[in-house]
Structures are given as C-alpha cells and as structure tokens.
C-alpha cells in the first residue's frame with residue numbers, strides 16, 4: 001500500500017510540475033505599475049504576489065520563473081521596484097511584484113508610502129490567492145518579515161515561504177535555516193507548510209514554484225474567470 005501511495009505521490013508531483021511548465025510557457029505581459037491604493041486595478045484574475053525585504057530577489061525570481069531577463073526590473077541597489085507591478089500570465093493569473101519593505105535608505109515619506117501601499121494591497125485584495133514571502137536563505141526570517149506574516153495572518157491571506165539565493169549558502173546551513181523557518185511558520189495560522197528553496201541565478205527550485213502557482217490558477221476557476229463580478233465571494237482560503 002505504502003508503495004502505491006509513494007508511486008501516486010511521484011505521479012502527482014510530476015503532473016503538478018508539468019502544469020507549472022505549461023502555465024509558465026505561456027505569454028506573460030506587463031499590465032501596469034501602481035503607486036497608490038486608489039490606482040489598483042479591478043480584481044480581474046486570481047493573483048499571486050511576491051513580497052519580501054528589499055533586495056531579497058523578488059523581481060529576479062519573477063524573471064527566472066517566466067524565463068525573461070527583463071520582465072521585472074532588478075537591481076543591485078535596493079529599492080528598485082517602487083510600484084506594485086502586475087503581470088498577466090497566460091490570461092489565467094496575475095503575478096504581482098511588490099516593492100520591498102525594510103529599505104532604510106529611502107526618504108521617510110517614501111518608506112511610509114511604500115509600506116502603506118504594500119499593506120493596503122495585502123490586506124484588501126479579495127482575489128489574492130497566495131503570497132510568496134521571499135526570505136534570503138542567508139538571513140532567515142527577520143523582524144520585518146514577522147510583521148508582514150502577522151498582517152497576513154490577520155487578513156487570512158495564505159503565504160508560502162520561498163527561500164531565495166540558495167546558491168550563496170552551503171547545504172548544511174541551508175538545511176538549518178529551513179528547519180528554523182519551518183518551526184516558526186508552524187505557529188502561524190495562514191502560513192502554508194511547504195517551504196520552497198530557490199535560486200534565480202542558478203535556476204534552482206523554479207519548477208516547484210511554477211507548480212505551486214499553477215495549482216492556484218487551476219483552483220481558481222470561479223467567479224474571476226467567468227464574470228469577474230463577485231471577487232468578495234471567492235475569498236475561500
């Protein structure tokens with residue numbers, strides 16, 4: 001029996017990876033960049049957002065996932081993404097690149113504006129299916145990440161920890177960070193239990209992220225894809 005189960009798991013995983021590959025092979029187009037809550041577009045498709053500290057690698061991961069070098073703007077300088085950027089993937093799903101939080105060198109007003117925009121977006125988006133919460137594999141979960149986790153717990157928005165830049169960390173240290181992160185998220189109601197480990201630079205772990213996103217696109221064949229008129233009714237996570 002256990003053998004059958006294991007074979008079933010392998011098959012299911014392969015199918016999920018294939019669904020991810022197919023979804024991300026489709027056209028991905030920039031829709032718009034938004035600087036204030038008032039400008040956020042109507043809930044048109046299910047959304048998956050990429051959140052995390054400034055410079056953690058959100059835009060790089062999006063580019064790697066979609067196999068495009070310059071879809072989302074990346075930079076060595078923290079604070080590159082200054083807007084909430086929407087990318088439509090295969091007409092099925094919206095990928096959302098958020099500005100980073102915790103960037104200390106911007107002006108005070110600008111930091112406040114970004115933080116408010118991120119919070120407004122994360123709290124008030126009824127079609128937000130999941131937040132990929134990116135954590136630098138060398139740093140682990142830090143204080144600013146915990147604030148966002150609390151916000152998402154309160155808003156009942158499911159979030160999944162995605163470690164970034166794993167190419168910069170040794171396997172042993174990486175395993176410890178993963179373990180610590182797993183222990184921490186176990187105490188959070190809205191955290192998805194599976195932690196993903198990625199490197200945009202070395203293209204590691206991308207298939208698993210694509211598979212996770214594709215599973216959400218499949219789940220969400222409800223109001224957004226039929227009439228798009230009742231986003232509040234589909235908040236079922």
Ligand SMILES: Nc1nc2c(ncn2[C@@H]2O[C@H](COP(=O)(O)OP(=O)(O)OP(=O)(O)O)[C@@H](O)[C@H]2O)c(=O)[nH]1
Pocket residue numbers: 052053054055056057058059060061073074075076077078079080081082098099100101164165166167168198199200201202
């Ligand atoms: N070694 C390594 N470097 C990476 C990886 N992903 C991103 N980087 C580098 O990290 C820096 C920041 O990447 P971005 O993708 O711009 O980070 P971001 O989170 O979008 O940053 P903000 O938009 O400023 O919040 C860049 O210099 C990237 O080249 C990775 O997987 N491995």
Ligand SMILES: [Mg+2]
Pocket residue numbers: 058059060073074080081097098099100
């Ligand atoms: Mg960015």
